[in-house]
Amino acid sequence: MKYAIIIPDGCADEPQESLSGRTPLQAARVPGMDEIAASGVVGRAQHVPAHLPAGSEVATMSLLGYDPSTHFTGRAPLEAAAQGIPLGPHDWAIRCNLVTIEEQVMRDFTAGHISTREAGQLLETLRLDLGAGVWEVHVGVSYRNLIVFRAAQAGGPFSEQTRTTPPHDLTDKHVLDAFPRGPGSDLLNDVMCRSLQLFAQDPVNEARRHAGKPPATNVWLWGLGRAPTLPPFGEQYGQRGAMITAVDLLRGLAALIGWERIDVPGATGYTDTDYAAKGRYAVNALDHTDLVCVHIEAPDEASHEGDTAGKILALEQIDRHIVHPLLDKLRACGPYRILVSPDHPTPLRTKTHSHGFVPFAIAGTGVPPDASATYDECVAQASPLAFDDGWKLMRAFLGQPWSIPANGER
Numbered sequence: 001m002k003y004a005i006i007i008p009d010g011c012a013d014e015p016q017e018s019l020s021g022r023t024p025l026q027a028a029r030v031p032g033m034d035e036i037a038a039s040g041v042v043g044r045a046q047h048v049p050a051h052l053p054a055g056s057e058v059a060t061m062s063l064l065g066y067d068p069s070t071h072f073t074g075r076a077p078l079e080a081a082a083q084g085i086p087l088g089p090h091d092w093a094i095r096c097n098l099v100t101i102e103e104q105v106m107r108d109f110t111a112g113h114i115s116t117r118e119a120g121q122l123l124e125t126l127r128l129d130l131g132a133g134v135w136e137v138h139v140g141v142s143y144r145n146l147i148v149f150r151a152a153q154a155g156g157p158f159s160e161q162t163r164t165t166p167p168h169d170l171t172d173k174h175v176l177d178a179f180p181r182g183p184g185s186d187l188l189n190d191v192m193c194r195s196l197q198l199f200a201q202d203p204v205n206e207a208r209r210h211a212g213k214p215p216a217t218n219v220w221l222w223g224l225g226r227a228p229t230l231p232p233f234g235e236q237y238g239q240r241g242a243m244i245t246a247v248d249l250l251r252g253l254a255a256l257i258g259w260e261r262i263d264v265p266g267a268t269g270y271t272d273t274d275y276a277a278k279g280r281y282a283v284n285a286l287d288h289t290d291l292v293c294v295h296i297e298a299p300d301e302a303s304h305e306g307d308t309a310g311k312i313l314a315l316e317q318i319d320r321h322i323v324h325p326l327l328d329k330l331r332a333c334g335p336y337r338i339l340v341s342p343d344h345p346t347p348l349r350t351k352t353h354s355h356g357f358v359p360f361a362i363a364g365t366g367v368p369p370d371a372s373a374t375y376d377e378c379v380a381q382a383s384p385l386a387f388d389d390g391w392k393l394m395r396a397f398l399g400q401p402w403s404i405p406a407n408g409e410r
């Protein structure tokens with residue numbers, strides 16, 4: 001049996017007035033996804049437990065079959081794993097965004113999708129200022145970077161009670177109440193403060209202002225945690241997996257569960273990604289692995305920008321260049337299963353991630369078709385197939401024979 005999972009990040013949404021009451025998924029022309037729905041089943045699953053932050057760091061862990069209530073320790077440790085940064089038992093990884101804050105309002109949590117080169121220059125200034133000691137600065141891609149706090153012993157400055165705010169939840173909002181709080185927050189606030197002073201006159205920012213681009217005013221620290229322990233996917237589910245994604249936290253998750261990670265040239269984690277290349281690499285991966293997972297960040301990014309047309313276009317590109325080729329390949333290979341599901345909703349209205357159910361569609365060998373004709377939120381809402389604990393969906397997806405009770409799993 002061969003398996004494919006396609007994750008259009010954040011694609012679940014609400015009916016839009018501008019789309020005559022349809023959701024972006026309903027408005028998009030996605031014949032491949034609809035074919036999966038028509039030949040298989042559509043249901044809904046909830047991948048973010050109420051007590052955890054709504055975001056891909058929790059939701060994709062659940063979607064890949066791991067209970068986030070047990071395993072989630074924070075977002076940054078997953079990204080550290082992606083970058084091959086080892087974490088000792090007392091170390092803390094911390095996400096370090098480059099952001100644009102003006103008049104205490106979060107104008108841009110990406111600092112205008114700042115280039116990795118510019119990010120590297122700014123962070124080098126910060127690194128020199130912090131000096132040798134407990135802090136380690138790690139340059140990632142664009143605005144997504146990491147800082148590691150190397151603690152000599154247990155009982156370090158931070159704890160599970162340390163509160164930080166994801167900057168993408170602050171778009172166009174005042175930041176004064178959103179700075180880190182709780183144990184060790186003074187250390188985090190100090191680093192953020194230093195960066196503000198250091199970056200103000202930095203040549204990188206002067207050049208950006210001249211070019212009409214938003215400056216990276218400072219770093220925003222969030223998502224801290226210690227290294228999680230995740231049992232390998234092969235042990236847990238008996239399949240070899242491979243991950244295609246441009247996003248570090250999914251690369252990290254893949255690394256931690258023992259999956260191969262496949263780099264695709266031209267995959268950007270944005271709406272300008274090379275969809276066709278991702279599709280081609282996914283199709284080829286099925287020649288040597290049991291399960292391939294393709295994650296596409298573009299619909300989520302379009303939602304963060306409130307870009308309805310961009311979100312629809314991203315869904316159509318995913319359908320044409322990734323879902324279709326994978327469906328063709330799987331059918332030519334023999335027994336197969338295919339799953340399409342976002343990790344969490346990212347409503348265009350709020351421009352940020354939310355808790356709640358997302359629609360999924362599964363088709364393939366042994367999956368008896370239900371009455372669904374299309375893949376969208378309304379069909380999922382009406383389906384008897386619902387997973388309150390979304391992480392249980394993986395076992396159902398891989399299960400042979402197909403064994404989801406007709407009245408769903410509550």
Ligand SMILES: [Zn+2]
Pocket residue numbers: 010168300301304346353
């Ligand atoms: Zn997002």
